[in-house]
Amino acid sequence: MSGLLNDIRVVELASWTYVPSAGAALADWGADVIKIEDTRGGDPCRNLVVGGLDPAHAPVRANFMMELGNHGKRSIGVDVKSERGHQIVGKLIAKADVFLTNWLPAPLERAGLTVERIREFNPRVIIARGSGHGSRGPERDRGGFDAASYLARAGVAYALTPTGTEYPVTQGPAFGDLQGGITLAGGVTAALFHRERTGHAPIVDNSLLAQGMWAIAPDIAAADYYGIDRIPAGEAGTALNPAVNRYKTRDGRWVQLMLLQTDRFWKGFCERIGRPDLAVDERFVPLANLVANQEAATAELRRTFAERDLAEWQKVLADEPAVWSTLASPQEVLHDPQVAANDYLMKVTDDSGRAYRTVSAPVQFDETPPRPSRSPEYGEHTETILLELGLDWDDIAAAKDAGAIL
Template sequence: MDKPLKGIKVIDMSTFIAVPACARFLAEFGAEVIKIEPKSGDQVRFNGVSEGRLGSPYENTTYDLENAHKRGLVLNLKTPEGMEILYKLLADTDIFLTNWRPQALQKLGLDYESLKDKFPKLVYGSFTGYGETGPDCNLPGYDFTAFWARGGLLGTLYQKDSEPINLIPGIGDHVSGMFLCAGIMTALYNAQKTGKGDKVSTNLLHSSIFVQAIAIQAAQYKDLGTKYPTSRKVAENPFNNTYKTKDGRFIQLSMPPFDLFYPKFMPLMGRADLVGNPRYTMDSITKNKLHGEFIAILDEVMATKTAAEWSEIFVKNDIPHSICQVWEEVLEDPQAWAIGVFENVDYPTGKRAMVRPPVSLESVERLPYGKAPLLGEHSEEILRELGYSEEQLKELHTKGVYHTWADLKEYCGG
């Protein structure tokens, strides 16, 4: 069966993670994606060492994660010829994706208002840190700042009297990028039916607030519920909490209906004597602020067995839980491998387990994991497809309108 997005053409004029991940997802299902970069390249090409991996252009696992199955074009949009090339591409493009700030797009005439009449069928995807209106719309917005800090995650989700948690790249970006992708597919479906394109917008701040919406909305009820940051020692529902085991590991329990699980769970704790005790209903714990008292009971019991021993007991008794794994364990998790999370990919230093996008279609065979393009790898190939002759290519190259991998290899450390 053909890929469902076969024939759909995408221009990805973006950097970092969120929008490239959206474009990569489209490419995974057959879209033809051209990634346009300046000669300085997407900065994710150069972040390897700071992320604890190699800095080689030939082994960039992060860049491949976000940009597999694309072709690469390095274009100087500050030249009239560069803009002419982009317009020629847009004339035959279904989707245009960018995360440039609004003022930069307007300066080049690449904002939606400037393009919608020229390319009426175009689905235009715009992604920003803080949105396109309001006092902060032109602030630089990144995952750590707009999603985690401004959105409220960093200020609330850490243990009370501690410090904000350590962050890793990509969490907010990947979530937000998939929101963008959902909007793009909706607009594309409508464009295929009506012939009319549309603008799809989302941003890191809104995405962050949306994924926390249950808690943020509840925060309006100031006299009810938990005030964050809080401590696991007084968790609102002691059965939705982490517990330290004999071997120093942590287990996360997840039993939202506390009273339903209570008579089943407490005998497993060796505390059948507490079943039926009215002191420890959810209502009583909440009204009498007994969270700390009850959690201390569980803390004492959980410390008597290893994480593996508790997990075996909980699995046998259908108790929702998980050992809190570290990444090295996740890489070897048999369940993750069974459901196709990882694929081994050959790199210069050996095979690496690469993470695949988390959606599959039953009738569509998934693509083998592909590498991202080197900087400028397909520049001349793409320009030839647009009809440029070898003489024209030579002239454009001399003027610095486009660049190839051969030009940029040394700059990239190749």
Template sequence: MLFKGLKVIDCGSFIAAPVAATMLGDFGADVIKVEPPGVGDPYRATYKAPGMPVSDQPYNWLLDNRGKRSLALDLRQPEGQEVLHRLAAGADVFITNYPLAVRRKLGLDAARIRALNPRLIYASFTGYGETGAEVNKPGFDLTAYWARSGLMATVRTDAKTPPARGVTGMGDHPSGTSLFAAILLGLLQRERTGQGTQVGSSLLANGMWSNGVMAQAALCGGRYVPRPPRDQLPNALVGYYRCGDDRWFVLVSSNEERDWPLMARCLGQPELVDDPRFATQAGRYAHSRELIAIFDAAFASRDRDEWRRRLDEAGIVFECIAELADIPHDAQMREAGVVVPFEDDGQPTIASPMYVEGAPKRPPRKPAALGQHNEELLREAGYDDAAIARLRAARVVA
């Protein structure tokens, strides 16, 4: 395993910071998940929130905290902070996304933790960055990533519809991948210098990076062209269409001169190629509403599976717009290693989205129960039976 022997402390909550630790664990790191006693990380129960998919399994926790050892530790008590400090002194990476003021209160701010271990990589994740007037503003995926970056306004179906709302984790997961990359850079620097460092990222930075093309246009003084309704798109060969079974797919023509005759034949209307309105690209753009209406009528005449077969045979770039119920039956997901089984019971889960040739990932293991590894982690930190009993009696560990 690439990171075998690497000790990581995940002292974060919810998604973006903890998933960086999860990815390190996928490649063999020993990840210690530090949670408050009682209910633990509130993210454990998020799957029960109104509007979330209904399930008797904590699917969010299965995905984002697999393979970690759990330590239920009360960091409000000085003895709890001492336990964390002992662990940090022997760790390679310390990850947190607690608010900066909370870090200082709980004794896990960068200055305090880094002083314990000169080789430690301190990975900090925030909502709005660590400088500026808004450093203490609470930030979530929906606010700092989606709303502040302009994504909510940009990806709406058209300019007259309400802003689009992302789903749980849609900004957190790519943001966690950025933090994972920052940690790797920190480890590379440590390898070269022998010294640890602080690395980090934020939801604000990742939201802007995700919306980078449009945001850069704004920074260059570009004039934003409001997104038109679907049936008024400027190019019929780059759009999405409803089939006869009410399923959708999206077309993306990267070589329109090649694709246009193929599309006309695929629709069973080869005469469209010589239609004066559509014979040239300029003509197709000028008459895009008429062409979209023709496409709509044609695609509505057959089910999506039939169109999938026809478009595949024609060599046209497209993709079916999957619904969540389609995912468990998608063979390519498994064959490409995107969906993999848990080692414990074979239940499928989602792999982290990168690989290294010659460095296989550790098979995913189900997450630990809250505080499942308290005793063994305390022993690793140097506590004997009597000290562990005192910590339990004081409710420092659950």
């Protein structure tokens, strides 16, 4: 069942991708998510240009970044800081189960949305906050984006950059945001469960800093245990265990080997790739010898994989019982039959009937994918939502005239 959160209402006051992606996940799971956007242009993600891919020139009427973090929601345009707008937000929160935000403490206070004030609107509402660096401490009011707070400050780039490279690793758009968003959505569902059992509505916090630390928790733990900067790693293209490494094929593609139980799989693997000699070579058997002679073993495997194209290796390794995979491109992921079988892509059409796909939240219930849904137009549902709150058309007209709503 994809409607696990049916009848749950989420009021979201958030922009960009991190916290909005938590709202998208909750919407995928059945919640009614109302996105509050300001009256001066809405979520800046609507106009985000990534890699030179201008949404104004897209073949479909959709911004792929906006779709990822906002599909399935309803949008209302409100000037939160105006008196009428503040009253509308209060009415929204009064009828909500969750208030989801990435606003920092100081802006929330200026908008009259402190925890205490929100509790006055609705003592049962769960307050869920996503921040750059956490809700406490000297930098609680410092903004953050994932490339800074997750990748850089949390140590992710340091831990993942191969030894000897000139530049640290970088990330694609929303890499840490989407991980943080799904974590925050999980925290919200746990809080909903707790509220149903006890009546207490917890405050839920997640940060990009915490999410990055969780991503490289083994390196951080090892740094504490052994007094080192990170888990030892070799130069790019090398691995302590040559059977857990990447190898380039003749046509320039890559195969990732993950023979973690190497002694169990090594003999059959070597025979399968046409190198039975490696299975009986005393330099490489048992695993301790393979690790001790990693340079020689890696060189042998590099030469072997360079002799065939990827398509040939995929046939050769089709029945390999150990874990391995092709390094796939995003285009290939779009056409992966396993992706299709599990409905990991959501197919949507724009208002001209042109189809496009977006990735849905990575958790399903009862093997049922979420209902396909697009992101809302800016302020698309403003009047509908206000009518649901009990405002009449005269109230709505007065609010529009005052600039409190779109």
